[in-house]
Amino acid sequence: MPTEQEKQKRFDALKKIRDEVLELKESPLCLERIKNKMHPVIGEGSHFASIMFVGEAPGANEAKQGRPFVGASGKFLNEMLESAGIKRDDVYITNIVKDRPPANRDPTPVEIEMYAPFLDRQIDIIKPSIIATLGRFSMEYVMRRLGLEKEIEPISKAHGKSYEARASYGTVRIIPLYHPAVALYNGSMRSVLKKDFEIIKHYAEK
Numbered sequence: 001m002p003t004e005q006e007k008q009k010r011f012d013a014l015k016k017i018r019d020e021v022l023e024l025k026e027s028p029l030c031l032e033r034i035k036n037k038m039h040p041v042i043g044e045g046s047h048f049a050s051i052m053f054v055g056e057a058p059g060a061n062e063a064k065q066g067r068p069f070v071g072a073s074g075k076f077l078n079e080m081l082e083s084a085g086i087k088r089d090d091v092y093i094t095n096i097v098k099d100r101p102p103a104n105r106d107p108t109p110v111e112i113e114m115y116a117p118f119l120d121r122q123i124d125i126i127k128p129s130i131i132a133t134l135g136r137f138s139m140e141y142v143m144r145r146l147g148l149e150k151e152i153e154p155i156s157k158a159h160g161k162s163y164e165a166r167a168s169y170g171t172v173r174i175i176p177l178y179h180p181a182v183a184l185y186n187g188s189m190r191s192v193l194k195k196d197f198e199i200i201k202h203y204a205e206k
């Protein structure tokens with residue numbers, strides 16, 4: 001069990017990230033968010049989670065509420081968590097990019113570069129033993145960042161596999177998954193995603 005002091009330390013470090021993202025005025029996405037009176041999406045869940053999920057960027061619902069994965073993709077993510085017997089409150093869910101790209105377009109390399117240092121800090125603060133990436137952008141970023149660039153494959157090959165990497169705090173297992181949104185466009189992907197989720201459960205129980 002973490003001590004009160006440890007809890008406070010993580011809370012403060014994560015709050016500092018929030019405060020910095022709120023004022024990230026060099027980012028056009030931040031300026032757009034301020035203009036539209038929307039919220040950044042920093043992340044939510046346990047600050048001591050052993051499993052961290054990393055998506056791409058918030059959508060409209062997420063930017064409205066300031067919470068990750070609360071729209072249609074989030075509903076399916078919740079379903080997968082439930083079917084794997086993992087409580088959403090026990091994990092930490094975040095994205096690489098913390099502000100919504102307009103019209104739900106993919107994040108650009110410049111946007112990823114601008115926001116990724118916040119994700120790096122979140123990983124170092126929470127120290128997960130498993131990072132499950134959701135979609136190819138977060139897979140590529142996280143694998144490259146943790147020294148696995150040579151092992152990067154298309155998501156169609158990498159999904160559901162497990163890679164061991166070294167983080168600043170020790171060993172971390174990276175499990176690339178398809179982005180839950182793919183299941184919304186292609187129903188047959190639901191069972192693929194659900195099956196891939198089983199591998200998270202497998203390593204989480206170790």
Ligand code: URA
Nearest residue numbers: 055056057058068069
């Ligand atoms: N898609 C993402 O990648 N992240 C969210 O928070 C919501 C949808």
